[in-house]
Amino acid sequence: MTRKTSTLAAALTVLAFSFPAYAADPIKIGVLLPSSGVFAGLGGDQTLALEMGFDDFGREVAGRPIELIPADTESKPNSGLAQFKKLVFKDEVDIVVGIISSAVAGAVRDAAHNAKVPLIISNAGNNPLTGEQCSPWILRTSFSNSQIVREMGPWMAAKGYNNVFLMAFDYAAGHQMMDAFREGFVAAGGNIAGEEFPPLGETKDFGPYLAKVKAAKPDAAFVFFAGGPAIKFVKEWAAFGLKGEVTLAGAGWLNSALYVKKQGMDAEGALGILNYVPSIDTPENAAFQENFRAAHGRDGSEFGVAAYDSARLIVEALKATGGATDDKAALVAAMREVHFEGPRGPFRIDPMTNNVVQNIYIFEVQPQGDSVAAIVQDVIPDVQDPPKGCTL
């Protein structure tokens, strides 16, 4: 090699390593969702919607490509924490998004607070995460348990339900949902006919509990079940002859878009309250559902929408900082300024708690075509949590 060519080669090498590295240094985003364990299905649903969100809102900001780094929490707190640390310290991500399970969120909370890297929670609804344990570094785009059901008590009392039976599994989320309902319902003059908290995971059969509901003769039941148990509960409710006798109402995951069609006519007439249903009649939601159905052949769910909005929150905040990610405090500040009209309606982050402020929808499951769907009956706009013990 002659002297000239070697100099040229050296120059090229220098350029090759310095220039692109500076201009196209990727923005790394850790995606902390389970692809195994009990919440693998929900993790998969959010992953699809998150990908769709970055497709729609941009995979590049200010010339920097957005790189997603997946990490499997296995739906377990200890694995979730280990994966969070791996994302932050080994992969050196700029933002972490995800977390389905409140148990995983609880395990990650302190590490996230101390790491000073923005964490966007896209599902886990445990109240304290944006209450007494809130952190300037943790934002939530999904919901808090109380935020979802708080308005249902007064609404049902106003509709003439005086005597309501409560049921949920015996764990934090179950109690938070029932407490939030009870508070509003009793304050509005309602009476609690009875309550049951079957053990989580161990309950093999709803039969004995349904016999108790029957004996209490309430006007309605307000329950919280999700996933497989929700499908089973609704079917057994009908098989035990309660459908048509007692109004079934629930935190809306009872009839989630992911499985309401499996429940079929057994779910008909059930009331629910949730932050999203596929039937919301806005152009933003119509566009979202059209895209989602085209890509995946089914309705997008409330889980998907929270992930989709998380992608939009990230992209818009990055645009506001001009693609800069070194100053993490500025990045979080930018996120707290983002607001837009999403599939759920108006979206913004509450500066008091870092929890999302959003519309809450009350729906009824009605026949639609040869199946059923959740049809919106009422909208409670801009529901915001009181800052319980949170000082940001």
Added chain:
Amino acid sequence: MLLDPEFLIVQTLNGLQLSALLFLLSIGLSVVFGLINFINLAHGTLFMLGAYFALSAARAFDSFWLVLLVAPVGVAVVGGLLYLVLLRHMQRADPMKQVLVTFGLIFVGLESVMIVWGPLPHTIDVPALLAGSSSVLGQVYPTYRLFIIALGLAVFLLLYLGLERTRLGAIVRAGVDNRTMVAALGIDIGLVFFLVFCLGCGLAGLAGVVAAPVFSIFPGMDMSVLILALIVVVLGGPGSLKGAGLGSLIIGIADTYGQVLVPELARVTIYALMALILIFKPAGLVPVRSGH
């Protein structure tokens, strides 16, 4: 609420349905224990396997009735292989070794199920014929659950007739009583044990199949029922058909009422019952005469 007849009717039916399942599950465990003093802790795993076989069979064939036939036979085959390959050699080992080996099989079963069917819970649909509700004494009750009760009763009667009225039944009864004497009479008691073992496994599988539409199918669904089944065996007396029937009835009803009337003590009620029986009737409620 206890005096409310509606509650009593529905809850008693729930109790009977659990009793029927417990009977199907515990009869194999009980007779094997009575025959060869062998505690097969993996019996619950066969119950779980029955449910998963039903899941796969339901995907393959479109008939619940075919599933009801095929899946228990599959479980009986697995049980038979298990016996020939492993458990046969454990018969003369001390009880602690038997417990440890079959306890190990529980974990093998759990892991295998996760590998083959994944960690997520599944459900299978109730057959259309049994999907609706029926009226029992003026109460609406799921037809499928009535079917479970009827099936448990039918199996009990068949086994009763089989044990009391057939030659094989006589050999089994004699074997529970005194196996050495039976062998001395020139009967291949080993073969009889094998057949009884397979039948017991098949019935555990059958319990798994009929439980599948009511419970969800998930890895670990065997553990809670295994404990109940062991209590049934202790309560009724090992090796006794009537004991297993009576024990299932008591535990099924006690567990169902206990869950909602005294939820804090749901498990305690059952263990307390078992402790009382062990103190006052250590051989069980329906003890089998023993000539060992």
